[in-house]
Amino acid sequence: MTPSIALGRITPSPTLAITSRVIELKRAGVDVIGLGAGEPDFDTPDFVKEAAIQAIRDGKTKYTNVDGTIELKQAIVAKFARDNRLTYTPDQVTVNVGGKHTLFNAIVATVNPGDEVVIPAPYWVSYPDVVQFAGGTPVIAPAGPDQGYKLSPEALEAAITPRTKWVILNSPSNPTGAGYTADELKALGAVLARYPDVWIFADDMYEHIVYDGFRFATIAQVCPELYDRTLTVNGCSKAYAMTGWRIGYAGGASWLIKAISKLQSQSTSNPCSIAQAAATAALNGPQEFLAERNAAFQVRRDMVVSMLNDIDGMRCPLPEGAFYVYPTFPDLIGKTSPSGRVIDTDEAFVGYLLDDAKVAAVQGAAFGLSPAMRISYATSDALLRDACTRIQTACAALR
Incomplete structure (x- = not known):
């Protein structure tokens, strides 16, 4: 028995792979900040949860x-x-x-x-x-x-x-x-x-x-x-x-x-x-909470874009929506980490961030445009500030 030809035409999702890696590191006690998952950190609204609970009680199973x-x-x-x-x-x-x-x-x-x-x-x-x-x-x-x-x-x-x-x-x-x-x-x-x-x-x-x-x-x-x-x-x-x-x-x-x-x-x-x-x-149901959450996302977006644009060699455009930024960094490719690791691709760059800064992002190669990375800012302000500070420190250490 071997996998099908059709299965050979696809690869595992890189974003889900990063998420799984972060979960493994956290279970091992590593202080890692995961910015790879495309998932809001807000909870499902209570009125939605209650509708699901009521559906169970009503036998809609x-x-x-x-x-x-x-x-x-x-x-x-x-x-x-x-x-x-x-x-x-x-x-x-x-x-x-x-x-x-x-x-x-x-x-x-x-x-x-x-x-x-x-x-x-x-x-x-x-x-x-x-x-x-x-x-x-x-x-x-x-x-x-x-x-x-x-x-x-x-x-x-x-x-x-x-x-x-x-x-x-x-x-x-x-x-x-x-x-x-x-x-x-x-x-x-x-x-x-x-x-x-x-x-x-x-x-x-x-x-x-x-x-x-x-x-x-x-x-x-x-x-x-x-x-x-x-x-x-x-x-x-x-x-x-x-x-x-x-x-x-x-x-x-x-x-x-x-x-x-x-x-x-x-x-x-x-x-x-x-x-x-x-x-x-x-x-x-009510939709007013969407604007409240967007206001929180916008504060996070502005902080992340500002802190990443303070890094020499990194350019981070201001997005109109979603909860991602996609900074590019061609000037950082070819540099060397303090341990002697050559940063020759964006995959090597995000690997360096994960290993040395304990920040998880997704390489631009997964999305078809390099050298870049995707960062999700769907997490708390404090974690985002800490993560961006770690990224700044890691980039400043490259030679």
């Missing part, structure tokens, strides 16, 4: 419809109308076991060998691996710091070929926090309008985590001509601090939703019934 309860689908329909001015019906909505599952289902249900998927880089680590698992080819389009970590219309046009099946747009972005304005999305939409066979995967998972008055928009909203071939994807993990509950969802063409449901019926079947009840409460 049985199978549900494969792709979600009607109550949750109706809540998602209302959310899309309220927040995005998008009209869907329940048969245009799928509920999945997290946003990653939505991605997996959509790609595996539609991509054939030889199909291409355009992915702006830096990208979330799972995008290219899922495409490769399905037998497709990731086409990486540059969206570096000089472009504000955003895909330009010109780069999009250059990446599209007759084999293009999907274009993935993630705003605000994991790993950079960059957010597309409505006008920037319209410019991309003008390119996509010329390619009627290309579909758009709009990953809006960080929709509600934005700063400085940034106005979130999604492409089907600002480019209604693309509505019929856009899958608008979201979930409860980030905004509602429900990462472990595993609820992602999407709105799109009914035939695509049926295809996703068919695949899901032979894999996970329905998402957890209790988590679905909690997600229904989250989407239908």
